[in-house]
Amino acid sequence: MTVSPTEPHVAPDRDTRRAPGQAQLEVTGVDKTYQARRGEVHALSNVDLSIARGEFISLVGRSGCGKTTLLRILAGLLPPTSGTVTADGESIWRGGKRNDEAFEHFGLVFQDANLFPWYTVSDNISLPLKLRGVGRKERRARATELCELVGLPGFENAYPRELSGGMRQRAAIARALSYDPTILLMDEPFGALDALTRDKMNLELQSIHAQAGATVVFVTHSISEAVFLADRVVLLTPRPGRIRSITPVPLARPRSLETETSAEFQTIVRELRHELDEE
Numbered sequence: 001m002t003v004s005p006t007e008p009h010v011a012p013d014r015d016t017r018r019a020p021g022q023a024q025l026e027v028t029g030v031d032k033t034y035q036a037r038r039g040e041v042h043a044l045s046n047v048d049l050s051i052a053r054g055e056f057i058s059l060v061g062r063s064g065c066g067k068t069t070l071l072r073i074l075a076g077l078l079p080p081t082s083g084t085v086t087a088d089g090e091s092i093w094r095g096g097k098r099n100d101e102a103f104e105h106f107g108l109v110f111q112d113a114n115l116f117p118w119y120t121v122s123d124n125i126s127l128p129l130k131l132r133g134v135g136r137k138e139r140r141a142r143a144t145e146l147c148e149l150v151g152l153p154g155f156e157n158a159y160p161r162e163l164s165g166g167m168r169q170r171a172a173i174a175r176a177l178s179y180d181p182t183i184l185l186m187d188e189p190f191g192a193l194d195a196l197t198r199d200k201m202n203l204e205l206q207s208i209h210a211q212a213g214a215t216v217v218f219v220t221h222s223i224s225e226a227v228f229l230a231d232r233v234v235l236l237t238p239r240p241g242r243i244r245s246i247t248p249v250p251l252a253r254p255r256s257l258e259t260e261t262s263a264e265f266q267t268i269v270r271e272l273r274h275e276l277d278e279e
Contacts, residue, residue, distance in 0.1 A: 022052060023052055023053075024052060024054075024055075024088060024182070024183065024215050025049075025050070025051040025074065025086070025217070026050050026084075026085070026086045027048060027050070027070075027074070027084075028048055028083055028086075029047075029048060029082065029084065030080045031044055031045055031046060031082045031240075032044040032069055032070075032078070032081050034081075042239065043066045043069045043239060044073075044241045045242050046242060047070060047243055051217065052215070053215055054213055054215055055215055056216045056229055057233075057234060058219075058220060058226035058232075058233045059217065059219045059226075060222075060223060060234070060236070061235055062238050062279060064238065065237060065241045066236055067236060067241070071187050071217060075106065076092055076093075076098045076100075076102075076103050076106070079096045087102050087103075088102075090102045106181055106183050106184075106185065107181035107183070107214070108186075108187075109169075109176050109185070109186045109187070110172075110186075110187050110188075110189065111187060111188045111192055113160070113165075113168040113171060115160040115168055115172065115175075116160075117159065117161060118159075119159075120157050120159060121143075121147065121155050121156055121157070121158050121160070122140060122147070124160070124171055125142075125143040125174045125178055126139035126175075127175065128179050129142060149174065149208060150204065150208060151204055152167060152170050152171060165192060165193050166193055166200065166201055170201070170204065172189070177208070177212055177214070180212075182215060184209075184214040184216045184217075186216065186219065188221065190202070199257060203256075203257070205229065206229060206253070209229075210254065216229075218230070223272050223273055223276070224260060226272075227251075227268050228255060228259065228265075230249050232247060233246070233272060234246050235247070235275055238279050244275060247268060250264075251264060251265060
């Protein structure tokens with residue numbers, strides 16, 4: 001099930017570092033070293049990864065392995081020390097400076113929904129459109145459409161304090177989708193939710209991904225969640241983070257909670273956990 005990028009004599013068409021279709025994101029030779037109070041920290045080492053358009057990638061690994069660091073580099077929040085990252089063939093970092101034009105179609109979702117408490121759900125969702133100069137009527141229409149997509153119909157005029165944790169995360173996802181991003185980066189968006197709500201949000205995210213068609217890079221500590229959502233699961237080694245393996249997930253879509261009881265699902269999860277335990 002799992003293919004290690006370090007295995008010798010891998011034929012080019014079987015190298016799972018490479019995207020199975022047209023690549024949209026390319027990470028080549030990325031290293032990240034930064035200064036901390038206790039000295040230099042080598043967070044990432046020689047990371048190579050190609051992600052296809054419309055693909056769902058899960059990043060997993062032990063705490064401190066560099067998952068979030070890699071996502072922040074992809075998101076334009078943290079420059080790599082060396083290496084290149086391209087989106088649709090355009091470099092997103094130029095000499096340590098962010099290329100803002102390359103990020104016009106990126107959406108970001110974090111563990112904290114970060115909704116403005118004085119804005120309604122509709123106003124929070126449509127804020128990126130407002131900042132882009134889109135008219136009020138069009139913003140309202142798009143917010144209503146997205147509330148339907150993420151399962152919040154009827155809550156357009158509610159305030160964040162009136163929503164559950166899962167509902168706030170739905171609103172945050174809707175906000176990230178408001179301007180039709182082609183790439184969606186998600187850093188443990190459901191980590192603070194209870195198990196039942198998390199399961200429900202995973203089902204919703206799968207549906208949203210299918211409808212929106214965006215490329216998704218998803219950071220999680222949960223192996224089961226990673227396998228349930230992903231087309232491929234990328235396992236990073238402990239610091240400095242390197243790609244230990246990339247595991248294809250050939251499970252049919254759409255996936256239901258019953259998928260997690262299947263022998264194939266359990267085998268993939270078991271193999272990934274075994275690899276994680278070996279670290």
